[in-house]
Amino acid sequence: MLMPVPDAALIARKGEIVRALQKIVPGEGVIGDPSGLIPFQSDALSAYRQTPLAVVLPETTAQVSAVLAWCQANGVKVVPRGAGTSLSGGALPLQDGVVLGMAKFNRVLEVDYANRCAVVQPGVTNLAITGAVQADGFYYAPDPSSQIACTIGGNVAENSGGVHCLKYGLTTNNVLGCELVLMSGEVVRLGGKGFDAAGYDLMGVVTGSEGLLGVVTEVTVRLLPTPQTARAMLLGFPSVEAAGACVGDIIAAGVIPAGLEMMDGPAIRACEDFIHAGYPTDAEALLICELDGPEAECAELSAQVVALAQARGATTLKVSGSEAERLRFWAGRKAAFPAMSRLAPDYICMDGTIPRRQLPHVLARIGELGVTHGLGVTNVFHAGDGNLHPLILFDADKPGDLEKAEAFGADILRLCVAVGGVLTGEHGVGVEKRDLMGEMFDETDLACQQRVKCAFDPDLLLNPGKVFPRLHRCAELGRVHVHRGKVAFPDLPRF
Amino acid sequence: MSEVAIRTERPKSAAEVLALVADANAAGRRLEVVGGGTKRSIGAVTGAEAILSLAGLDKVIDYAPEELVLTAQAGTKLSVLEALVAADGQMLPFEPPHLTGLLGSKGEPTLGGVLAANLSGPRRIRAGAARDHFLGFEAVTGRGEAVKAGGKVVKNVTGYDLSKLMAGSWGALAVLTEVTIKVLPAGRTEVTLLFFGLDDQRACEAMSLAMNAPVELSAAAHIPPAVAARPPLKGEMAVTALRLEGFTASVAARAESLGAALKPFGRLELLDAEHSREFWTQVREAQAFHGDRRPLWRISVPPATGWRVGEALAGEALYDWAGGLVWLLSEEDPSTLRAAVRALGGHATCYRGHAPAFEPLAGPLADLTGRVKAAFDPKGVLNPGRMG
Numbered sequence: 001m002l003m004p005v006p007d008a009a010l011i012a013r014k015g016e017i018v019r020a021l022q023k024i025v026p027g028e029g030v031i032g033d034p035s036g037l038i039p040f041q042s043d044a045l046s047a048y049r050q051t052p053l054a055v056v057l058p059e060t061t062a063q064v065s066a067v068l069a070w071c072q073a074n075g076v077k078v079v080p081r082g083a084g085t086s087l088s089g090g091a092l093p094l095q096d097g098v099v100l101g102m103a104k105f106n107r108v109l110e111v112d113y114a115n116r117c118a119v120v121q122p123g124v125t126n127l128a129i130t131g132a133v134q135a136d137g138f139y140y141a142p143d144p145s146s147q148i149a150c151t152i153g154g155n156v157a158e159n160s161g162g163v164h165c166l167k168y169g170l171t172t173n174n175v176l177g178c179e180l181v182l183m184s185g186e187v188v189r190l191g192g193k194g195f196d197a198a199g200y201d202l203m204g205v206v207t208g209s210e211g212l213l214g215v216v217t218e219v220t221v222r223l224l225p226t227p228q229t230a231r232a233m234l235l236g237f238p239s240v241e242a243a244g245a246c247v248g249d250i251i252a253a254g255v256i257p258a259g260l261e262m263m264d265g266p267a268i269r270a271c272e273d274f275i276h277a278g279y280p281t282d283a284e285a286l287l288i289c290e291l292d293g294p295e296a297e298c299a300e301l302s303a304q305v306v307a308l309a310q311a312r313g314a315t316t317l318k319v320s321g322s323e324a325e326r327l328r329f330w331a332g333r334k335a336a337f338p339a340m341s342r343l344a345p346d347y348i349c350m351d352g353t354i355p356r357r358q359l360p361h362v363l364a365r366i367g368e369l370g371v372t373h374g375l376g377v378t379n380v381f382h383a384g385d386g387n388l389h390p391l392i393l394f395d396a397d398k399p400g401d402l403e404k405a406e407a408f409g410a411d412i413l414r415l416c417v418a419v420g421g422v423l424t425g426e427h428g429v430g431v432e433k434r435d436l437m438g439e440m441f442d443e444t445d446l447a448c449q450q451r452v453k454c455a456f457d458p459d460l461l462l463n464p465g466k467v468f469p470r471l472h473r474c475a476e477l478g479r480v481h482v483h484r485g486k487v488a489f490p491d492l493p494r495f
Numbered sequence: 496m497s498e499v500a501i502r503t504e505r506p507k508s509a510a511e512v513l514a515l516v517a518d519a520n521a522a523g524r525r526l527e528v529v530g531g532g533t534k535r536s537i538g539a540v541t542g543a544e545a546i547l548s549l550a551g552l553d554k555v556i557d558y559a560p561e562e563l564v565l566t567a568q569a570g571t572k573l574s575v576l577e578a579l580v581a582a583d584g585q586m587l588p589f590e591p592p593h594l595t596g597l598l599g600s601k602g603e604p605t606l607g608g609v610l611a612a613n614l615s616g617p618r619r620i621r622a623g624a625a626r627d628h629f630l631g632f633e634a635v636t637g638r639g640e641a642v643k644a645g646g647k648v649v650k651n652v653t654g655y656d657l658s659k660l661m662a663g664s665w666g667a668l669a670v671l672t673e674v675t676i677k678v679l680p681a682g683r684t685e686v687t688l689l690f691f692g693l694d695d696q697r698a699c700e701a702m703s704l705a706m707n708a709p710v711e712l713s714a715a716a717h718i719p720p721a722v723a724a725r726p727p728l729k730g731e732m733a734v735t736a737l738r739l740e741g742f743t744a745s746v747a748a749r750a751e752s753l754g755a756a757l758k759p760f761g762r763l764e765l766l767d768a769e770h771s772r773e774f775w776t777q778v779r780e781a782q783a784f785h786g787d788r789r790p791l792w793r794i795s796v797p798p799a800t801g802w803r804v805g806e807a808l809a810g811e812a813l814y815d816w817a818g819g820l821v822w823l824l825s826e827e828d829p830s831t832l833r834a835a836v837r838a839l840g841g842h843a844t845c846y847r848g849h850a851p852a853f854e855p856l857a858g859p860l861a862d863l864t865g866r867v868k869a870a871f872d873p874k875g876v877l878n879p880g881r882m883g
Contacts, residue, residue: 196663354648429654
């Protein structure tokens with residue numbers, strides 16, 4: 001993975017840069033010594049590492065603004081970072097860039113039940129938001145599996161999902177507003193506590209922009225009342241096809257479960273070995289279906305789901321009878337990633353989304369690709385919304401294995417796009433899928449997106465090297481348009 | 496502006512749209528972009544040299560109920576799509592208002608139009624807005640370039656979420672040619688709980704309490720006495736309405752627990768499914784205000800402060816979205832009105848009257864907005880004057 005060529009002149013100015021940042025963020029707020037920088041070398045995509053020039057840990061919006069304004073004036077690149085749990089390398093540092101860590105923005109500023117929202121700083125963890133309101137019967141719905149560690153600022157940057165987003169949506173559907181600092185140091189407020197905001201929906205485009213458009217310094221999130229009941233079901237099937245058909249039947253019956261997960265045979269067995277959740281090791285596919293709402297609804301719909309599963313030949317049908325049992329049903333799925341360590345020393349996790357009807361074809365093809373690349377693969381799957389997580393198994397100590405795994409992963413993502421799906425459902429493009437963007441978008445599409453980048457950050461100093469396979473200077477993008485001045489379809493009738 | 500009859504272009508394909516916009520861009524010729532043309536009066540376009548109608552792009556491309564996804568050309572009529580998904584027991588979750596009666600406009604709204612205007616009905620409080628269901632699109636930017644963004648699956652974070660930027664841009668950035676939205680199963684039944692005689696503040700408290708109960712409330716509106724007295728309700732006192740949708744047993748159980756929780760708000764009546772549907776169509780379309788020629792404002796505020804709009808400003812108010820959306824008929828001076836709404840943390844759109852339609856922006860946000868517009872439409876070819 002090629003990153004932008006580091007600017008040797010900037011690296012030579014490290015001492016000056018650190019001193020300037022220390023003037024803005026005094027005390028312990030700037031890290032420049034090599035040992036202190038080690039913890040910031042990578043995020044959760046740990047195959048990629050880079051020591052940054054320096055790390056700055058501001059505590060106020062004014063400091064963030066001053067840091068960014070200084071960096072812009074001095075041509076210094078900035079990589080924003082929440083908790084560093086990105087699975088796509090969104091927070092991967094640059095050798096000639098400053099990491100802007102938002103960990104000290106860790107306060108819940110306001111809880112407003114009358115408007116069902118909370119105003120929080122970006123370094124608050126996802127789970128801490130729910131923690132602050134659950135005693136009063138509320139929660140924050142998006143639940144990425146890293147929710148104990150990942151921050152809401154990072155969630156906004158990545159538009160994070162989770163197992164409950166089938167019913168409750170991604171981050172973008174659950175945030176109402178933010179305070180955003182532009183690379184120029186200007187501070188803007190987007191959205192608020194109302195249901196819509198004046199002007200363009202800039203909050204919508206900032207959410208999921210992977211730290212390329214601005215730095216979020218405050219977020220207003222939507223709170224929901226905690227459902228009365230939640231009930232999980234384990235449905236084991238003799239084939240992936242049968243489980244996939246059952247998912248279609250559930251949706252066709254008008255049921256939108258809170259979560260609807262699928263695991264293939266190898267994933268079931270690895271998880272069961274690891275955590276003993278009570279999964280049927282003889283099944284070739286397992287659905288975990290969670291329903292939430294009033295007791296009357298859970299009772300009616302769980303009976304309906306069980307009947308649909310039986311009609312598709314389910315060999316295992318278990319409905320959780322207690323909260324402890326519900327959590328045990330989930331424990332295996334939530335431990336799916338660590339459980340892979342039983343199968344191989346390393347894995348990489350893919351994240352494509354496909355139209356669900358393509359599932360049997362895609363899983364069969366992934367199996368064939370595994371044989372071609374000589375690597376094992378298991379599949380866990382947010383079945384309700386078609387978001388596939390193939391886990392490619394390899395051994396990083398074996399020369400060439402990582403490269404093989406990456407080539408296999410790229411083939412899987414190309415397959416997802418070819419059947420009408422997308423490269424990433426919830427993990428983001430980052431550096432990991434950057435060079436595959438051309439599979440989904442042509443040069444004109446990408447130029448259009450990059451012009452949005454230019455509107456926010458004309459010098460391309462914020463998180464460069466992520467998302468876009470090629471860096472175009474903003475002035476060049478202007479010329480693309482002039483160059484295309486030739487009228488298309490000259491034979492069509494005109495004004 | 497003089498009323499010169501200007502030409503209407505009616506392309507039949509995305510390629511024709513591309514050719515027309517590329518031509519207009521090359522010549523610096525300004526276009527008014529319309530779907531069904533039903534909301535042209537909002538933020539009227541000034542100085543357009545031609546109208547670009549998307550009505551000819553009206554084909555459904557793909558509807559896969561089990562995938563919860565619908566792709567159609569932007570000019571497809573809303574009524575066609577509503578009937579299509581209803582036949583499969585599904586719905587457009589954001590319950591788009593048509594507003595033709597309110598605006599006194601002819602023709603039929605299109606899917607591209609409601610998405611471009613980000614218009615959502617009463618279910619917005621539960622299911623989200625049009626923008627929340629807008630998954631991807633193909634469009635021609637003001638630069639005269641055909642682009643696509645987003646995808647045709649329900650979960651996608653590949654690249655910037657430009658669908659959000661298109662939603663609510665009123666056609667000022669790009670001409671949508673094909674759009675993909677998320678659809679959902681429709682509730683099997685619905686019921687509405689009615690409370691009577693509450694003042695605006697007390698009604699907002701009741702709606703807030705209902706929103707905060709774990710009953711998955713799908714609509715909450717309040718109609719003050721003066722508005723309730725008008726047709727179609729012709730009632731004698733204020734009406735506060737709360738809707739529940741879903742499976743039959745679930746709706747019954749939730750109605751019971753909600754009724755119990757709202758006992759302090761007095762007498763309760765239930766509307767059955769048929770009457771409930773009728774009632775919420777009236778609210779969605781603000782039917783009480785049809786035919787009234789006074790200036791009309793659509794005001795968005797934090798829901799719990801909705802009643803303060805009615806308190807601060809003279810006029811007649813209708814509250815939807817649990818107080819978060821206020822339709823206000825008011826002769827107040829526009830800048831006074833906007834200042835009062837801003838003070839409540841909201842913004843106002845002028846749907847009828849002599850005021851700029853959209854909330855004026857200021858400072859760095861206005862500058863950023865201008866740069867975003869220029870990124871898509873540097874020569875100001877699309878809908879000049881509509882969104883600044």
